[in-house]
Amino acid sequence: MSPDLKKIIPEKLYEASVLIASNKQHKAEKLLREYLFENPLDVNAMKLLADIGIRQRAYFDAGNLLTRALDIEPEYDEARLSYANLLHARQLPFESLKQIEILLEKNPKNIHYLNLKAVNLAQANKHAEALKLFREIKKGFNSKILNNGQFYLQFGHTLRANGDVKEAIEAYLEAIKCKEGYGEAYWGLANLKTYKFSQTDFERIKRLLNDKNCKRHDYFHLLFSLGKAEEDRGNFKNSIAAYMKGNQVKSKEVLWNVDEFAHECKKIKSFFTREFFEKFKNVGSDLSDPIFVVGLPRSGSTLIEQILSSHSLIEGTTEHQNIIALSRKISKKRKSSDKSHYPSGILNIKKDEFKKMGQAYINNTLDQRNTSKPYFIDKMPNNFFHIGLIHLILPNAKIIDARRNPMDCCFSNYKQLFGSGQGFTYSLNRIANYYIEYIELMNHWDKVFPGKVHRVIYEDMVKDTENEIEKLIKFCGFEIEDGCFEFYKNKRAVRTPSSEQVRQPIYSKGIGYWKNFEEWLTPLKEILEKYG
Template identity: 40%
Template sequence: MDAARGDPTTARRGGSDAALAAATTLLADSPAAALDAAEAILAAVPGLPPAELIAGQALRRLGRADAALVRLAALARSQPRVPAVTWELAQAASDAGETGAAIAALERLTGQLPAVAGGWFLLGKELRKAGRANAAWRAELQGVQAAARDPKLLEAAAAMNEGRLEAAATMLDTRLATAPEDAPACRLRGEVAWRQGDMTAALDLVGRAVAAAPGFDMAREFLVRLLLQTNRLAEALDHARVLGGSPAANPGHELVMASVLVRLGDQQGAGAIYERLLALRPDQPQVWQNLGHVQKTLGRQDDAVRAYREAVTQAPTMGEAWWSLANLKTVRLGTDDIAAMRHALADGGAAREEDVFHLHFALGKALEDAGDHAASFDHYDRGNRLRRAMIRHDATAFSAEVAAAAQLFTAAFIAGRGAGGCPAPDPIFIVGLPRSGSTLVEQILSSHSQVEGTMELPDMMMIASRLQGRVDDGEFADFAAMVTSLTAADRTRLGEEYIERTRVHRQSDRPLFIDKMPNNWQHVGLIRLILPNARIIDARRHPMSCCFSGWKQHFARGQAFTYDLADIGRYYRDYVGLMAAFDAAAPGAVHRVIYEDMVAHTEREIRRLLDHLGLDFEPACLEFHRNDRAVRTASSEQVRRPIFTDGIEQWKHYAPWLDPLVAALGPVLPAYPGVPAL
């Protein structure tokens, strides 16, 4: 007689395989049936480990964690080297509130299977329950390292990096459907959403990753960057502070904090971080460049020059550092600098595309200063063409949007809205084009005892973009229908939102503050509806001077229309048309400052400006160049000097090459400072 026939227990165990498989299948949807099936198997084969495991799993899924824990603890004593048993024991102990038992099981499990991320993350969660925050953080960092070797996550990451975003999203959504708290999958899915342009989903997913694993530093760092992109600065600061406490010391966390401080206007705090990092390791050209930006903003020009020089010494092809040097309007780059930049351009292997266009802009400025206007224009033109190819700007679509706004915000429409909007008189909006003299106006006003200067705040544009999103999502036929639908309460809420969002930038008790985002000219009608007592200043400069100055200026972000002479001329024309329409709809609501008049008749124009704002004249406004506030715009050095006329007619040196700009400006050019008939 063979062994199977001679041993009835063995026979019974062999016959239970099919029953075990069936019981396992029932676990997900019918844990009660799975428990019954396991008990039936155990009645036939007492103590059968696979059946005991299924029974424990079923009890836990039925919410009977205490009973599950008893059975699984006994099973773990007899099967101490079976990871599945240890894993179930840990989860049952967690569900039963037996944190110590859960930690003990998970420490054993992660010792057995260190490459399984889930064990580390669950261990982190239990350690946090026990108040062992640093140990939890380290466990979660171990989980991140383990996840970095997960084949499925690697496959999804590869798809994302190859641009196959839908494929990556599908892989990750499938994974998250069964494991919604899988922190690495959440973070990666968030990055996919961000690359797809869905910022709302990206924030939600990366936030879930951080909530599931608070020690997941890479996820938190990404979350800070997303919050910065959406101007949620207070939240970004909170998360940056948490990162600073990570047990895994990382200079990158300090750089994240510095980025947040820069956005909050705390240039000195950011500068202190950069100086500390450079004291520890001076061979960091990017940090030297960042320090240069801070020193420039604080008005410490000599220190800025030294920092930028150190950056290009360490990284000769670092185009942004060269451009930053050239962009210090009071610094001239010499023949050695020009030779070094030309050499950097020739070093095609080292210079990235971003370096190349920055180098062209820097060479354009250096050669302009040297009086070689033909060569200067060539480099400006090449830099602009490269940059234009990298950005999206549909001039025709933009003109249509502006025309629609002009048709919407008529006197009758504004009057028909009646009361509503936040009555706060705090904001002073300075609008116009970049390089129009708006920084000069800001510096003058911020020298007044009742006015606080902040920076170019994106909040009004973000509110307008969110409202446009409702149109894009099909909720309304067009922007006019959406604005018309806003009730008085809606407009009040939106105005209050703007005041609250900008509060983080106010560092004094001065009653008024400046928002110098130039692009807000596009939203003067919305401003009127949601902040009826806000003041609007239109800073305007001769169209050739303004547009040419903007075209030869590389902006860090936000000005996609400046990289083509025809685009910027058309933009200026759109701006003049909309502001003229608003002047007709709301006479006197906007005070216009003509740059050339401000330069020629400074005190007279300052008094007119202050009268419009209802402010008394203060001599400090004439001494604006003594104001030591931080200034982040391209005019930061110029506004620290008395009024000067150097730049008014610089464009004339380039007149032979500016026909596309003249053509795009059309009737706006000869009408200046007036406007052509609507």
């Protein structure tokens, strides 16, 4: 904030603003809470405290502060914009779009509002609408106003999801022109998988990494980009060195605790037993619309989704947050430090509510549907943790477990920089233990309800594609269609890192790829071999 603001806002708010700008969040939070205790209707203080909450990912509390501020002062546009951004961060694009439309009614030419609308449309699986708006923004604003790397980055992501790879590359390169050292844009190029960095790009990335002014966020994106560039050149020693350093930096930003996750898995296995489901038989919705594809990322789940969505009755949508959101609601956790009441909180829910929950899940996904096909895919990989909850509220839903050679799968995750979450991927120890817990939990589900989950092994799909596709389609209860065997012709938007691979016929070059890096993957190999 400008020093001039000291003259027009309360001294404590100015002081809090200075503390926030100096990255002294805890001191600012304490000061703002004290101020709000004395001035409970000050919307500026609410917004400042909410902004701190957003930085700390305390989204529940931040959301309450912003909605309260907007109730008091509906015309407070800055608070509404913060709320729209918060909803986007929580992956609630339709809720975010409602707030953006209110802002656009007052200021329809605001480039920030329009850009945020396009980003949320893409997140909402409305890629055609998003691309149309991105193109309108690009055409309607001059180059000086559009000198914004973030705009071209998001434009590139949406183009890539839509299969427009050539134009996506142009957008990422434009983002780099706007902002030298833009790590996310370099990773956008690297993450295309089919893009190869030129010698000039290669040297520039190394130079940027040696720049003392390189920001942390750019730094780890550039390290992963360098890892991919070295990998493409066959320099596996240099590649793994870059990946290891990138993971080391990223792991400090995305916390994940091996023991805590093991404890949560143990709670799930102890709660969801055969005896439990005998008591809670037939309490959910009898609808069979969703097909859940679960497993680890980079396990072939996007390929399965592409095959299924090539059927005339099945729509490919996105990785829905709905089941995870429901589990959080049951847990009553407002922030990460709170005690979780999941899954035990299920016992406090009346039996007739489970059917409503199943129906609500279906209803809440309708906005993200783009066709009238009767069935749809929810490809949230982490839902393997919630199969018990899924079976409780939607007992007729089909569940497919995507599985791949553990070394290939774990290493593929290790060298993948994810947009958000997936904190378990940023160390070899983390991912090895996560994989083991995943296998143990899937074994548990197989014992509790045998035959409920259909397993697709990636290597089997590669070796015996036609037979595996037939088994997959039959498990889901559909007749075989030729389109399922020509899945690579499917033109739907794909937002995952596998978007390029699933637009071509199945190939085997990814099998055993980890062996190129074997001498550096000993910690991973030893943990997995010890498990057996």
